[in-house]
Amino acid sequence: MRYQPLMPADRAQMLAVIGVDHVDDLFVxxxxxxxxxxxxxxxxxxxxxxxxxxxGRMAGRNRVAGSGPFFCGAGAYxxxxxxxxxxxxxxxxxxxxxxxxxxxxxQGTLQVLFEFQTQxxxxxxxxxxxxxMYDGSTACAEAVLMAARVTxxxxxxxxxxxxxxxxxxxxxxxxxxxxxVHRLAAAVDAEAAVIAAIDADTACVVVQxxxxxxxxxxxxxIAEAAHAAxxxxxxxxxxxxxxxxxxxxxxMGADIAVAEGQSIGNGLNFGGPYVGxxxxxxKLLRQAPGRLCGETVDAExxxxxxxxxxxxxxxxxxxxxxxxxxxxxxxxxxxFSIHMSLLGGAGLATxxxxxxxxxxxxxxxxxxxPGVEILTPRFFNEFAVRLPRPAAEVVEAxxxxxxxxxxxxxxxxxxxxxxxxxxxxxTETTTAEDIEALTEALSAExxx
Numbered sequence: 001m002r003y004q005p006l007m008p009a010d011r012a013q014m015l016a017v018i019g020v021d022h023v024d025d026l027f028v029x030x031x032x033x034x035x036x037x038x039x040x041x042x043x044x045x046x047x048x049x050x051x052x053x054x055x056g057r058m059a060g061r062n063r064v065a066g067s068g069p070f071f072c073g074a075g076a077y078x079x080x081x082x083x084x085x086x087x088x089x090x091x092x093x094x095x096x097x098x099x100x101x102x103x104x105x106x107q108g109t110l111q112v113l114f115e116f117q118t119q120x121x122x123x124x125x126x127x128x129x130x131x132x133m134y135d136g137s138t139a140c141a142e143a144v145l146m147a148a149r150v151t152x153x154x155x156x157x158x159x160x161x162x163x164x165x166x167x168x169x170x171x172x173x174x175x176x177x178x179x180x181v182h183r184l185a186a187a188v189d190a191e192a193a194v195i196a197a198i199d200a201d202t203a204c205v206v207v208q209x210x211x212x213x214x215x216x217x218x219x220x221x222i223a224e225a226a227h228a229a230x231x232x233x234x235x236x237x238x239x240x241x242x243x244x245x246x247x248x249x250x251x252m253g254a255d256i257a258v259a260e261g262q263s264i265g266n267g268l269n270f271g272g273p274y275v276g277x278x279x280x281x282x283k284l285l286r287q288a289p290g291r292l293c294g295e296t297v298d299a300e301x302x303x304x305x306x307x308x309x310x311x312x313x314x315x316x317x318x319x320x321x322x323x324x325x326x327x328x329x330x331x332x333x334x335x336f337s338i339h340m341s342l343l344g345g346a347g348l349a350t351x352x353x354x355x356x357x358x359x360x361x362x363x364x365x366x367x368x369x370p371g372v373e374i375l376t377p378r379f380f381n382e383f384a385v386r387l388p389r390p391a392a393e394v395v396e397a398x399x400x401x402x403x404x405x406x407x408x409x410x411x412x413x414x415x416x417x418x419x420x421x422x423x424x425x426x427t428e429t430t431t432a433e434d435i436e437a438l439t440e441a442l443s444a445e446x447x448x
Contacts, residue, residue, distance in 0.1 A: 011023070063399065063402075063404060065078045065268055065404070066078075067402075068402045068403065068404070068434075068437075069402070069403045069404065069430075069433075069434035069435075069437045069438055070404045070429070070430075070434070071362070071403075071404060071405055071406045071424045071425055071426060071430070071434075071438060072404055072406055072407050072425060073214075073239070073381070073382045073406070073407065073423060073424075073425025074163070074212065074382075074406075074407040074412060074423045074425070075136070075163050075165065075166075075212075075238040075260065076260075076262060076268055076271065076274075077239055077241070077262065077263045077268075077381075077425065077427060078267075078268055078427055078429050079241065079263050079264070079351075079427055079428065079429065080428060080429055081265060081266070081267055081335075081339065082339070082342060084338075084342060085265050085335055085338050085339050085342070086335075088338045089331065089334050089335050089338060091108075092108075093107075093108035094108045094109065094112050094334055103304070103305065103306045103307070107304065107305060109330065109334075110293050110305035110306065110307070111305050112333070112334050112337050112338075113131040113132070113293040113305075113328070113330075113333065113337075114293040114294070114295060114305050115337055115341070116129075116131065116132060116333050116334075116336065116337040117129040117130065117131060117292065117293060119336075119337060119340045119341075120132075120261075120277045120278075120279055121279055123240070123243045123248065123259075123277070124237075124243070124248055124249050124250060124254075124257040124259065124277065124279040125247075125248025125249055125250025125251045125254075125257070125279075126248075126249070126250040126254065126256075126257055126279040126280055126281060127279075127281065127282045128279060128280050128281070128282055128284070128285050128288065128292070129277070129278065129279040129292075130278045130279075130288050130289065130290040130291060130292050131290060131291050131292060131293050131307075131328045131333070132261070132275050132276060132277065132278075132290070132328045132329050132330075132332075132333040132336075133258075133275070133276030133277070133278050133289070133290055133327070133328065133329070134274075134276055134327045134329060135260060135262075135272065135273075135274040135275065135276045135329070136166065136236070136237075136238055136258060136259055136260030136261075136262075136274065136276050136277070137163075137165055137166045137169040137170075137260075137276075138169060138173075138276060139258035139259070139260075139276030139277065139278045140162075140166045140169065140170050140206065140234070140236050140258050141169050141170040141172070141173040141174065142173075142258075142278065142289040142290075142323055143204070143206070143234045143256045143258050143278070144156050144170050144173070144174055144179065144181075144203075144204060144206065144234065145173065145174070145177055145179070145289075145323075146256065146280075146284070146287050146288065146289060146322065147203045147204030147231075147232045147234065147255075147256065148174075148177070148179050148203045148204075149287050149322075150203075150232065150284060150287050151203040151204070151230065151231065151232060153201055153202065153203035153230075153231070154178060154179050154180050154201070154203065155179070155180045155182065155199075155201045155202050155203055156170070156174060156179055156180065156181050156182065156202070156203055156204055156205075156206065157182050157184070157194060157197045157198060157202055157204075157205045157206065158170065158181060158182065158183040158184060158206045159184060159190045159193075159194045159205070159206060159207040159208060159211070160183075160184040160185050160186050160187035160190040160193060160194075161186075161187060161188070161189075161190040161207065161208050161209075161211030161212055161213060161215060161217070162183075162206055162207070162208045162211065162212065162236060163208060163211075163212040163236070163238055163412065164186070164212065164412045164413040164416075165412065166208070166236060166238075167181075167183050170206070171183065179203070182197060184197060185416075186212075186409075186413055186416040186418060188211075188213045188215050188375050188376060188384060189215060189217070190207070190211065190217075191217055191219070191221065191222060194207060194222055195221065195222055195225045198225050198226055198229050198231060199229060200229055200230070202226070202229055202230075202231040203231060203232065204226070204231055204232040204233065204234050204255075204256075205222060205225075205226045205231055205232075205233055205234065206234045206236060207219050207222055207233070207234070207235055207236065208235070208236040208237070208238065209235065209236075209237065209246070210237070210238075210239060210242055210246075210379060210380045210382065212238075212409075212412065212423070213375065213376055213383070213384040213409075213421075213423070214376045214379040214380065214381075214382035214383040214384055214423065214425075215376050215377075215378060215379060215384075216242075216246060216378045216379055216380055217378075218247065218252060219233070219235060219249075219252045219253070219254070220252045220253055223252060223253025223254065224253065227253070232255040232256060233253060233254050233255050233256070234254065234255070234256045234257070234258065235249035235252065235254040235256075235257045235258075236257075236258055236259070237249070237257070237258075237259040237260070238259070238260045239260075239263055239380060239381065239382065240259050240260065240261050240262070240263040240264050240277070241263045241264065241348070241351055241352050241355055241380075241381070241427075242352060242355075242380040242381070243259070243348075243352075244345075244348035244349045244350075244351060244352030244353075245349060245352035245353060245356060245380065246352075246380065249279075250279070255280060255281055255284065256278075256279070256280045256281075256284065257277075257278075257279045257280070258276065258277060258278050258279075259276070259277040260274055260275075260276065260277070261274070261275040261276065261277045261332070261333070261336045262274040262275065262332070264336050264339050264340055264343075265332075265335035265336040265337070265338060265339030265340070266332050266335050266336065273329055273331075273332055274329065274332060275329040275332035275333050275335075275336055276329065278290065285309075286309075287322060288309075288322065289322045289323030290322075290323055290328060291307050291309060291310040291328065292307070292308050292309040292310075293305055293306070293307055293308065294306055294307075294308030294309075351428060352380075354428045355380065355381040355426070355427050355428055356380055356381060358381065358426040358427060358428065358430045358435075359379060359380065359381040359382065359383065359425070359426040359427075361426070361432075361435060362424060362426040362430065362435050362438070363379075363383055363424075365435050365436075365438070365439045366385055366424065366438075366439065366442070368439075369439065369442055369443050369446060370446070371387070371388040371446045372385055372386070372387060372388075372442070372446070373385060373386040375421070381425055381426055381427055382423060382424065382425040382426075383423075383424060384409070384421050384422070384423055384424075385421070385422050385424055386420050386421055386422075387420050387421075387422055387446070388420070388446060389420065389446075390408070390410070390419045390420060391406075391408035391409065391410065391419065391420055391421055391422035392408040392410055392411065392419070394408075394422065394442070394445055394446075395407075395408055395422070397441075397445045398438070398441045398442060398445060401437070401440075401441035401444075402437075403437050403438050403441045405422065405424070405438060405441070405442065406422045406423050406424040406425065407422070407423045407425075408421070408422055408423075409421040409422070409423060
């Protein structure tokens with residue numbers, strides 16, 4: 001049957017059946033501040049061809065990352081993804097059902113997730129990793145809920161170096177669970193403030209390294225302070241490639257480590273879908289959200305894979321689940337695992353060193369521009385600079401030079417009062433010509 005829109009009589013009949021007078025009655029639980037006062041500013045209707053053309057014109061106004069010098073990071077990073085990754089993720093033995101409910105027909109998917117867990121555990125330096133999560137920010141929120149369950153406390157401290165979007169996501173979920181969130185003021189170096197905020201009521205402390213300003217911190221002292229107070233330490237990493245060069249969260253005393261895995265095997269994709277990494281100590285295993293794949297043998301003694309632990313609402317009763325929002329982002333996890341396998345440990349370390357070298361070269365070039373102040377002394381592939389005028393204005397100006405200069409911090413946290421801060425990122429995709437173009441355009445705009 002071809003689609004036929006509902007007529008007024010159809011709508012009236014449906015409303016009568018469910019016992020309401022008007023469609024608006026279905027949205028009474030949505031706060032008024034979140035509702036539109038009227039229709040969106042779009043034509044009421046148009047043909048399919050007209051819609052395609054209109055949206056095409058809108059999309060044409062975007063400047064894609066690969067079209068020229070690109071220095072944006074702030075939680076989503078441009079890296080080269082080999083063509084072999086895209087080829088392999090389409091193989092039928094791996095690209096099977098989204099959720100492997102029947103292990104006998106999903107051995108490829110389960111094996112990949114088992115290998116993925118092994119890779120994530122090695123990267124994050126902890127013995128247990130789950131079969132991926134929705135993304136880094138929701139993985140962070142899940143870690144806070146997990147810590148509250150384990151410690152039976154209701155207070156969480158968020159570092160001032162935590163990505164504001166991660167903080168907002170965590171606050172949203174924690175608020176609904178009755179967890180008190182103390183988010184410290186944004187700071188390039190937040191270690192001392194975090195330690196001072198820990199008390200006997202703290203369930204967990206959430207820190208990020210490299211943090212949102214790019215600052216690399218050894219969080220061992222924070223781990224010791226948290227553990228002394230009976231709290232857990234959650235370490236967040238938004239740039240997974242950094243784990244090829246820096247100390248792992250587990251080495252620094254993390255109880256739970258979460259990360260965004262987009263950097264490995266996954267493109268920017270206009271902001272998603274991405275893949276969350278989650279690992280913890282063995283004693284916290286039973287409280288971990290999501291699910292874990294395990295290795296076993298079948299009736300004939302052959303190696304096989306199963307879901308060993310599935311404590312999410314799709315597998316057990318909702319009120320017994322450790323998570324009601326997580327998804328394993330199967331395709332993105334597959335791409336991550338294949339790229340990691342192609343790189344190997346040595347390849348990842350080489351890629352990480354290349355990123356750091358390109359970022360240092362970019363830092364040195366910007367530091368030579370009068371009026372530019374480098375704020376991040378220790379960084380991986382991203383750092384913060386202070387400009388003599390609002391960073392958002394500078395970014396818009398440099399876009400006219402066909403240079404995407406970075407992310408103004410004001411876009412991430414408008415209320416922080418750091419309008420002159422610009423986050424600049426350089427990866428292995430950054431060339432000497434890109435750095436020269438950025439330097440020339442920024443020098444000209446500052447001098448103007």
